[in-house]
Amino acid sequence: MVALRHYAEQRFTCAQCGRCCRRGWDIALTAGEVDGYRKAGAAAWYTETDTGTETGTVDPFEPLSGHAGHFRIRKRADGACGFLSAENRCRIHEQLGGARKPLTCRLFPFRFHPVEGKAVVSASFCCPTVVASEGEPVTAQIRALGGLYNEWARTYPEPKGSFELVAGRAVSGATVATLRDVLRTMLDHADGEGRVDLRANVRRIAGFVDDLTRHRVVKLAPERFAEYLELTGRYAAASDRPSAERRASAVGRVLSRGFLFAVLAAREQLRSPGPGMRLGLRARLVRLLAHTHGVGSAVGDVDLRAGRLVSRGFEDPAVHGLVHHYLRATVEDLGTGRRPVVDELVMAVALLNAALAFAAMRAGQAGRAAIDVAALTEGLLETMDLAHAEPGGVYARVLVSLAGGLDALWMFGEATEKIDRHG
Ligand code: SF4
Numbered sequence: 001m002v003a004l005r006h007y008a009e010q011r012f013t014c015a016q017c018g019r020c021c022r023r024g025w026d027i028a029l030t031a032g033e034v035d036g037y038r039k040a041g042a043a044a045w046y047t048e049t050d051t052g053t054e055t056g057t058v059d060p061f062e063p064l065s066g067h068a069g070h071f072r073i074r075k076r077a078d079g080a081c082g083f084l085s086a087e088n089r090c091r092i093h094e095q096l097g098g099a100r101k102p103l104t105c106r107l108f109p110f111r112f113h114p115v116e117g118k119a120v121v122s123a124s125f126c127c128p129t130v131v132a133s134e135g136e137p138v139t140a141q142i143r144a145l146g147g148l149y150n151e152w153a154r155t156y157p158e159p160k161g162s163f164e165l166v167a168g169r170a171v172s173g174a175t176v177a178t179l180r181d182v183l184r185t186m187l188d189h190a191d192g193e194g195r196v197d198l199r200a201n202v203r204r205i206a207g208f209v210d211d212l213t214r215h216r217v218v219k220l221a222p223e224r225f226a227e228y229l230e231l232t233g234r235y236a237a238a239s240d241r242p243s244a245e246r247r248a249s250a251v252g253r254v255l256s257r258g259f260l261f262a263v264l265a266a267r268e269q270l271r272s273p274g275p276g277m278r279l280g281l282r283a284r285l286v287r288l289l290a291h292t293h294g295v296g297s298a299v300g301d302v303d304l305r306a307g308r309l310v311s312r313g314f315e316d317p318a319v320h321g322l323v324h325h326y327l328r329a330t331v332e333d334l335g336t337g338r339r340p341v342v343d344e345l346v347m348a349v350a351l352l353n354a355a356l357a358f359a360a361m362r363a364g365q366a367g368r369a370a371i372d373v374a375a376l377t378e379g380l381l382e383t384m385d386l387a388h389a390e391p392g393g394v395y396a397r398v399l400v401s402l403a404g405g406l407d408a409l410w411m412f413g414e415a416t417e418k419i420d421r422h423g
Pocket residue numbers: 013014015016017018019020021108109126127128129130
């Protein structure tokens with residue numbers, strides 16, 4: 001069985017909230033799965049509306065564009081999967097048993113990433129139970145996940161990813177493992193009284209990665225680069241010297257607004273399921289674009305100004321715990337082979353920055369002075385849909401550009417309310 005690398009502190013047991021069945025994602029199916037469901041009479045369990053009782057009138061499956069030989073489940077009018085019952089149950093599960101659910105659904109919230117020597121299994125923060133890290137430790141599920149990995153690798157084979165630090169700079173798996181070690185130590189750095197200052201620690205990471213990605217360092221031969229990382233990384237991680245102070249660049253701030261807009265645009269698309277770019281949706285997106293750039297009023301429930309006076313400090317232990325959990329998961333998952341390691345880090349922090357902006361907005365709208373864990377959870381869930389963008393796709397590449405490089409980390413490291421205060 002292939003070795004699966006995973007974040008050992010993550011917990012998960014499905015709470016059957018049905019959120020993942022309502023996101024409007026394409027549920028990919030093989031021709032064999034579709035054949036089996038059709039023979040079992042699945043059309044009779046499928047409804048086209050959330051209240052619909054009329055079943056058996058349409059074929060629940062349609063070809064998945066761009067993936068010859070694969071299908072997807074036709075979405076309901078509200079974007080949800082047509083097999084979701086009003087009680088949040090999966091009708092395929094009810095009728096045929098959990099083992100016959102689509103492989104895509106049995107995997108969620110996990111995702112596999114085959115890389116040199118082993119595979120990485122990551123857990124999606126689109127799932128509230130992953131965010132809260134509740135249930136059985138993933139470590140205890142690793143055998144079952146190994147079986148799912150084998151089934152997934154047979155069904156959806158893909159080449160093993162290789163590692164790059166930045167685009168065009170290949171590094172070995174061992175080097176990425178050292179980098180994870182160093183970043184983990186930096187993230188968990190505590191002061192003399194045992195306090196973990198997440199802002200300072202992310203700044204420490206930003207400063208170190210900034211140094212590591214300097215042209216002169218990136219150009220080092222592989223052994224010299226590994227040696228440099230080992231020496232400077234271990235030293236910087238163990239050091240008690242204060243982390244570097246640096247403000248994000250003006251360009252990074254402008255890009256962060258574009259990133260926030262991308263999150264909001266994806267959310268609008270999910271709220272308005274249906275083909276094409278309809279006039280109403282297009283008009284809302286234009287207003288949102290203006291609003292994220294500070295020149296327009298609130299759009300529906302989006303009023304970023306509401307979050308300006310809200311404290312985003314991590315003094316609340318529950319908020320601190322959630323942000324630390326997210327950042328630890330980010331570090332442990334680095335090296336999926338799907339994009340350069342630095343891009344993985346930057347994207348994850350940019351998403352967290354956007355989640356914090358949403359959380360502040362929600363807290364402000366509710367009249368609270370500081371974000372709380374409920375608002376941050378909601379912010380993360382609203383933001384993380386973007387993390388599903390296929391890393392090799394054009395959209396994901398645009399997102400990486402909008403994430404603003406290491407400026408995303410510097411913006412986290414400074415008072416985060418400046419992110420939507422436009423500098
Ligand atoms: S979102 Fe998570 S907890 Fe909810 S049904 Fe999906 S996997 Fe289960």
